[in-house]
Amino acid sequence: MRKKSVFRSEEMALCQLFLQSDTAYSCVAALGEIGLVQFRDLNSEINAFQRKFVDEIRRCEEMERKLNYLEKEIKKDSIPIYDKDENPKAPLPRQMVDLEATFEKLENELREVNKNAEALERSFLELTEIKHILHKTQIFFDEAEGFKPRQKIAKRDKQTLTSRGDENVTLLGDEAFKTEGQAIKLGFVAGVVLRERLSGFERMLWRVCHGNVLLRQAEIVNPLQDPSSGDKVFKNVFILFFQGDRLKSRVKKICEGFHATLYPCPESPTDRREMAMGVITRIEDLNTVMKQTQNHRHRVLVAVAKNIKNWSIKVRKIKAIYHTLNFFNLDVTQKCLIGECWVPVGDLEEIQSTLKQTTDQSGSNVPGILNQIETQEKPPTYNPTNKFTHGFQVLIDSYGVALYREINPNPYTIITFPFLFGVMFGDIGHGLIMVLFASWMVIYEKKIAKRKSLGEIAKIFFGGRYVILLMGLFSCHAGLIYNDIFSKSINIFGSYWKPNYTASEISTLLRNNKEIQLNPSTAYFWQYPYPFGIDPIWQVSRNKIYVHNSFKMKLSIIFGVAHMLFGLSLSFINFRFFKKKINIIFEFIPQILFFCVLFLYMVVLMFIKWIKYKATDDANEVAVSPRCAPYILITFINMMLFKDDGRVKAVECTESFYKGQYSIQIVFIAISVCCIPILLLGIPIYKTIQLRKLKKLKAKQLNDNDINNVENAVNGHEDGVEDEEKNYDPEHLPIGELFIHQTIHTIEFILGTISHTASYLRLWALSLAHAQLSEVLWTMVISKTIRTMGYAFFFIFGAWALLTISILVVMEGLSAFLHTLRLHWVEFQSKFYIGGGVLFRPLDFKKLIEESSDSDVKRKEPKKVLDK
Incomplete structure (x- = not known):
């Protein structure tokens, strides 16, 4: 492994790549694994649907659709997806057919199982509703039959009925209605309706039928599952009594309008009992079949869950390979693909070795040819990073990508950024909290990185875990210098001040309520300053803020001038290099x-x-x-x-x-x-x-x-x-624009030196504000309650810890972070950094899979919110 450059971007070369048609796929796949080649689109004028490998890309998109369907079904059954943490190689083109056949078979099988399961669930729902109808209607009929004897109404006289108030009586056995000695035959329908539609259903029956329909209803206690949506719904059983075919037609239309389901209900109690027994038997049989169907579906999904992660990676790699091959041109003989790519000069040997090894494995006698060509185009900027330097490089690239071969601020920012943050945030306790939090993310970074449910904010914190770790360490360092831990001091070496008064003089001063002053001319012990940092005696001094003000203000100016002077020195390195x-x-x-x-x-x-x-x-x-x-x-x-x-x-x-x-x-x-x-x-x-x-x-x-x-x-x-900045035409040099540009640049520098120097006073201001907030929180929450609250001090301490973490660590830390970022972007990098480059984006399967996984999570999160 060659040594990567950290002080400026890698030297790049534009190369022409010749690949045989038979081995082009394998070569691009191998280059995607090493992630060091950025291909140029030589067919930018050709429509995307007219390129050579558009059919293969469509096949990949169809496979992605099937995999998304399978993944959706797996998550519907709450089956965990196995992540073996593997990186399978891109399948060969002939293996693509096998993958398509496998996905097609699984999709068809699952759709067939789902279709059968839905049909079974629909039949189960219908039988369950019929069971409830038979049970509830039997209760209705039994209540009415208990209302009078089963004899015919002709055997009782009208006077007896009138004395009981039964002028309108329904005879359930004969479905006869007796009015003034005449028996009338009544019809009835039974069914179920959604509970929320029942009140409207009843009002509509009353208005349309003018009160000539009798409605009896009862609730189904347990919710029923809708086979179409899978949601739980509540329904009511109803039975309607009416007279004549005209009312029957109206009743059925109203039931249809309110999506009420009607079921046949026998008139005879014996037939109803027999029908109920048959329904119960069929429900038991359906339960057995549904359980077997669900078990089969579960077995299929478990088998899919073991491989779907690798399948998704393979399909994404195949799609990326064919998308890259569309950048190539075909030669006249149609046997060779010609492409252009940007590659780091230091990695040319590794790329050529990869091409040779791939062609040998493919059985081809002609290896891929990589020729370096001359160009006047500006190459992309490639700054290699690792997991430690990546977070700092992201902060720099957010301001602007460096010009090609321009000096990279990253190595210097790794030290200056957390150092200036520590100057503003200096507190041992708060810095230690940040160190512990960052250390936890660093220690368990592999486990945390595998989690796909991290939110956007959590990903930002995890990506900057090493930045937070260094910021916490430098905060502890500055806190030691300030001798500040949760607004208190640490008396490590003992104070080097001593009173220059006698005991009688001290008692007299205290008795007269006069302040005791320590004269620096006679109060220093051995005439030496405190060994490290600030003497703890200043913590109890009334003029502490004046001393700290003077110290931190001068310190901020010194750090600011040194920081900007270093930035100007880097501009000299840039000019000398170019x-x-x-x-x-x-x-x-x-x-x-x-x-x-x-x-x-x-x-x-x-x-x-x-x-x-x-x-x-x-x-x-x-x-x-x-x-x-x-x-x-x-x-x-x-x-x-x-x-x-x-x-x-x-x-x-x-x-x-x-x-x-x-x-x-x-x-x-x-x-x-x-x-x-x-x-x-x-x-x-x-x-x-x-x-x-x-x-x-x-x-x-x-x-x-x-x-x-x-x-x-x-x-x-x-x-x-x-x-690298601009290629001027010697014959048409815009002298007027050059004078204007130089005037603006000069005014910006002259005024900037004053404003930028004053801008570093934020180191003093934020440090003072942070220390004062910490002291106020300790005084108002802890000091005033420690002697009065007793056992309640435990809860007071919890409140203080919560406020400390939320306000002083999170909010104040974010404020100090943003101010530090501003000092680097504006005050430091403006002295030497142009930031007008183009980022190097190679074909890298690892980054491609990570970006695809993040986009999948973002796409599915809003749906979860809507579902909830």
């Missing part, structure tokens, strides 16, 4: 001088102040005492205004940091002013002069070699190296 001497002279040198004489000088003044001025207030050293130290911000402003420090000082104090400061600052301002016209006019004037020389040479009809040399000089080329 051999752009003109850009180094007229762009890099003025920029670095302008930046150093102003902002790096301000950082140097900070270190001079820290070194020169002491914390003691010795009468013999008044000039280096704290009250004589000049303000850096005032000094910088006066430097820009050509003024001395106008602050009133004691007689013993010096007015500057060092001798000759005013003169040196005037020189620095002069240098910075001189850099502006060089940045503004240097490159345009140089290219204008070179253009005039070119025109004179053409006028004198010099030889082509001299003209080519001048053309290279005009366009910023040295030694024939091509400019």
Whole structure:
């Protein structure tokens, strides 16, 4: 395995690939397994439906449809799909026929089983409804028969009926209706209707039949399964009594309109009992058949579940291969496929070896031919990554893909990104929470990666697990420097401050409610500072925020200037690599001088102040005492205004940091002013002069070699190296646009150095805000309740932990992450990074399968929500 480049993208080559028609499929399949070749579409002008392998792609899509149907049936029965974590090779074209036959057989078998199961379920539903109808109607009839004796109504007189209030009586045995001594024959129908339609069904019967129909209904307690949809539905049994064929016709039409199912019901009780016994027997037989059908379906789906994952991978590989073969051109003899592809130069040997090995396995005597060809096109950008560097590379590519062979910020971002995040987020406790969470994802990354049910947010966190891990570690590092853990300090070495008061003086000060002050001139133990970080005594000091403000503000400026200076240095590496001497002279040198004489000088003044001025207030050293130290911000402003420090000082104090400061600052301002016209006019004037020389040479009809040399000089080329940003036409060079572009670039840099330096103050602001929020949460939730709540402190601690994780770790961490991302995208990468390249997208089966799996999950998730 060759050593991959990490500092800039891989060198790419455009190659022409010749493959025999018989071995083209196998060669493309082998190249897809190694994932190092990006094929170009040579048939972009041809319609997708007119290409050579469109029929094979349609066959693959049909196989995908069948596999989706099988997968749907498997999930319907809640059968787990076995993932053997295998990567099967792409089947040969002749094996594609076997796969099609297998899928066709399984689909037909399942559809036949489903059709039979649906028919059985429909018959089972009908028999179940008939059983309930026979049972409920028998209850209706029994209730009515218990209402009067079974004798004919002619044997009882009308007076007796009237005394009982039975003027309208239904005789169930004879279905006769007695009114004023006359017996009337009644008809009836029985059936079932959905429970939610019953009220409308009853109202419609009343309105259409004018109250001449008697409705009796009862609920079916247990829900019934609809064979079509598989949903559980609730139904009611009803029986309707009416007189005459006209009412019968109306009743049936109403039942049909409300999708009520009517079933035959015998008039005789004996016939009903016999029919009920037959229905129960048929239901038992159907249960046996349905169980056997379900068992057969289950066995088929279990066998499919063991192989469907591998089948899906094979079909996707086949489809990708034929889709790639459509990029090739056929030669005149129709025996060879010709294609073009981008490949990394360092991997040419591996690709050629793969082609040779594949053709040998196929039994062909003519191996695939890979020829490197010259081109003026811009190659794609290929930055190899691993699971550790991938997360950082994604952050960079989100801003813009690097130009071909442009320096890659990834190796530097791996350190600077979590470091600046830690400066803003510095807390040992909160950083440790992030470390534990990221460590869990790193340790169990194989198990988590296999889960297909991860949500979008969970995938983002998992993809950036190493980024989160480093951010947590650097947060712990910054927390150690700040001596901050959940807004508290750790007293590791013991405070190096000691009181400079006697016991009697301390008691007097406390009795008079006066503050005790520690004088740095006499309070330091052994006159040494705290070994590492900030002394824990500052945690209980009332002026803690002022000290931390000054410390973190200066620190943010120092880190910001160093970060931007490093970005400018990387631009020099870019110019040198592309051999752009003109850009180094007229762009890099003025920029670095302008930046150093102003902002790096301000950082140097900070270190001079820290070194020169002491914390003691010795009468013999008044000039280096704290009250004589000049303000850096005032000094910088006066430097820009050509003024001395106008602050009133004691007689013993010096007015500057060092001798000759005013003169040196005037020189620095002069240098910075001189850099502006060089940045503004240097490159345009140089290219204008070179253009005039070119025109004179053409006028004198010099030889082509001299003209080519001048053309290279005009366009910023040295030694024939091509400019990757833009190829200017020497005869029609847009000088006006060049001046406008350079003016915008100069204004952006000059104003950007000021705004970008101020932008790094967010390191100070967010660090201070995070520390204050942590302290407020501890004070309001823990400190005020620890002495009063007793056993309830357990719940108070739970609330504090919940708020800490949700607000201080998640929300504050996300805020610090976004600010860090902004500092890298705008303040750092803008100094050297153009980001106008095209990403290298090779034929890689591994990535193809991962992207397909993610798209399948996204496509099925909305359906789950709708189903719920």
